[in-house]
Amino acid sequence: MKSIQYRPKGVCAIQITYDLDDENKIHNLRFTGGCNGNLKAIGKLLEGQDAKTAADILRGNDCGGRGTSCADQLARSLDEQLA
Numbered sequence: 001m002k003s004i005q006y007r008p009k010g011v012c013a014i015q016i017t018y019d020l021d022d023e024n025k026i027h028n029l030r031f032t033g034g035c036n037g038n039l040k041a042i043g044k045l046l047e048g049q050d051a052k053t054a055a056d057i058l059r060g061n062d063c064g065g066r067g068t069s070c071a072d073q074l075a076r077s078l079d080e081q082l083a
Contacts, residue, residue: 001021001022001027002019002021003017003019004017004077005017006080008070009068010068010073011063012033012034013031013070015033016029016030016074017029017030017032018030020051023050024052026046026048026049026051027047031043035070039070042070051081052082055074055078058074059072059075059079
């Protein structure tokens with residue numbers, strides 16, 4: 001199991017942490033800061049899900065015209081880990 005800590009840019013969350021198992025499944029996803037309820041829900045929805053599939057779904061999601069969002073920042077982090 002690989003543990004990742006990612007510092008998102010341009011969003012309210014200040015850190016994203018999660019684990020990837022040997023099959024690139026997401027576990028223990030947590031956001032620090034940001035919209036607490038929504039981000040907890042994302043963590044629950046993505047538990048055990050394939051990282052590439054999750055990144056493909058979340059990539060490009062925009063929050064308030066920022067050009068990114070917490071979900072998009074998670075996708076960017078997942079992309080980095082899968083590269």
